[in-house]
Amino acid sequence: MNIEAKDLQTALIKASKQFECSVIDLEYDVIQHSKTGFFGLFRKNAIIYVKGHKKNHNEKFKKNHNEKSTKHTSKSYEKNEQKKEYKEKNQRPLEIQSKEYYKVKNDVIFDSFHKESEEEKDIDFYIDEIKISLEKLLATFDFDIKVIQVSIWDKNCVLIKLDGKDAALLIGREAHRYKAFSYLLYNWLNAKYKIQPRLEIAQFLENQTQAIDNYLKILIEKIETNGKVQTKPLDGIWLKLALEKLRERFPNKYVAIKQNDEQRYIVVNDFLKKNE
Template identity: 45%
Template sequence: MSIKIEAKDLEAAYIKAASQLGCSTINLEITPIRPARKGFLGFFQKDGLFEVAIKKDGEKKVKKPKNNNNERVEKSDRSEKVKTPKIESTHKNSEKIDTKTTINQSEIKSEPVKPQPAKKQTLNIDHSIFDSFHKIDENQAAKSNDDMLIEIKAGLDKLFGVSMFDIEVSELSIYDADTIYIKLDGADAALMIGKEGYRYKAISYLLFNWVNARYNKGIRLEIAEFLKNQESSMAAYLSGVIERVELIGKAQTKPLDGVLVKIALEQLRNRFPDKYVGIKNSDEGKFIVINDFHKK
């Protein structure tokens, strides 16, 4: 038995044929006769034509109504025959189970289980990955000052060699036990200083972090004559502040900016080692106060 069905695709043909023939889609065989036409922009669409036939296995499987009443009667009769309690067999089985359980319990009591110690898990950790970038190794600590200066000179030359500034290291020496003196000079020295010394501060901060982290030293940076000029001008200004401290025992500076705060703080602490010299903040900027330790 076969019929012809029009549908937009093969899946729709299966569903439509199964509903018309009243069977499952598994028992159907569909052969495309004419492919569907999609059309253009929703126009000229046309469904495909399919020939549907039922498989031979599906025709053999005819559903017959079941006689539920007869089957129920037969099942009830069988259940009555089966339900003959065997009391003796159940008693014997229970006795066997009791004897087995008593034997097993006696064996468990006679052989106590010894707790096994838990195995300690050991982790193989490569501690080399935790080495700090800023850690000074033993070889570097044992290096002399000359070797240290050679390495710093090579690093500075490499740094400024790739920059756009015409600048070079004109002097490099040991300033004191904890400080290295670095002097830069060149045609672009003024550009390296910047307006109000903002580039000077940035370069000084950069070089300090590198030298301090690698060699545990501070730096004293000079670009052309910038630091020297700043120190001389600050010394001239602080002369009046020093006179005031010597007369009344206390004084404060005007608001200072940039590297001037550090220069003034260093000069005043060297001049008054027994007094409190500290930096204070205000709306106009940072300033330095000088007074007695117990009268801040």
Template identity: 55%
Template sequence: MKIEAIDLQSALTEASRSLECSVMDLEYEIIQHPRKGFFGFGRKKAIIEAKAKKRILKKNPKKEFTSSKNHKPETHEPKQENKIEIKNEKNKSQKEKYTVKSDEIFDSFHRESKGVRNTQDILDEIRIQLVKLLESSQFKIELSELRMYDEDCVLIRLDGEDAALMIGKEAHRYKATSYLLHNWINLKYNLLVRLEIAQFLENQIQGMQLYLQSVIEKIKIHGRGQTKPLDGVLIKIALEQLRAEFPDKYVGIKQNNDQRFVVINDFFKKDE
């Protein structure tokens, strides 16, 4: 029987259910080892060929029992030494429990006094996890820079031979990677992510600056305006640049069906 699952353990569990036997009673051959891939890219499932072992029934020899009317069960009175040992064991266990409890109180106090985590510790954790992910991927790409972009945002710069493949056609892999990194880092560390792969983000910023020049001129003339429909990183770039250009105007994102664009007007102040 061929079984596919997300990992080897799941495949063995599924095989044991299908064959109605325990995992210990399985004979199996691994056809394909599982691979996590990089953020879902290049992921492979575990594939095994499994069958149940042939069971050999053994006859247990009958045990002979002799009974006697005069036979009485032996009773052993605990010796005085055993009583002392039991008493000492009870006292020892009580002392050990008390020690564990005090350790827990100390650890709790230590955690509370530690306070806010060090930014460098967070960056080190992110670096370790990112390097592991990149090494397990099929792309020739590495982490070239990791630092705080500002107090609320982490800059992650990736580069290598397969940078173009990591970006993908119409930046679909870039968007997916940026989205997954943001979900992980924002959920765990409450930080935003600025992802740069090769010069992709820098080129996007330069292209958006050229496009926004005409938008800015129209806003200065009419007092309000909006961008063309944007998505992904482009709408973030436009939002940042227009807010910097018009700090006294309302600059926000408006959505119409599946399209999103940046609007600028005088009707609402930014802080209202």
């Protein structure tokens, strides 16, 4: 019998009521694990296939008891063997022990050197790995979205281009899904590879960049006239794009993010100098 519920625990409780037995007596296979979804999407219920329930508790007890006895005997044997090996090792000539010590020490140093070298690999080394991981992630979505491109943007950033029939759904209203997905990618790539993503879904990032450019033209005129300016409240990709462009345009001015309650905006002025 297949039982479906919002999570595995609820499914097991439901099955135990139908079979009139304890949850621990159920014999079942998990067909599908539950998923909480992504902003209300992709949610999946847990599904289990219940074969029946165990009838003889004594057989289970005897089996567990025999397994524990076997494990205890095995552990005792291993412990005695370890003592014997330790005794034989310490009875060997000091010269042999010394050579083995330095051999182990040198092996550890050699391994550490290669681990450090692996950590210093360029982004290019990870491009294919990132693309494959992204394709596996998108395959779990119900959206028709494909990985179009994964390439190096700069030494600390990788460009990720996605597109498909459901691109607009992944962007979401007021770009709330785009921001959430960007944050998810940032946490993954920064933690694993020490790099950050530049996410392009369809032409969303390109369009937003153009919109920011048009807005910044007005701000730049004010800065050149008055020497200072404060932007309207910005967040997410808009805040990042505006900050990058203003710092590039005015390298000798103070350009920083300020926060007032829950709103963030950018200030540019001559009174404070940007820390290099």
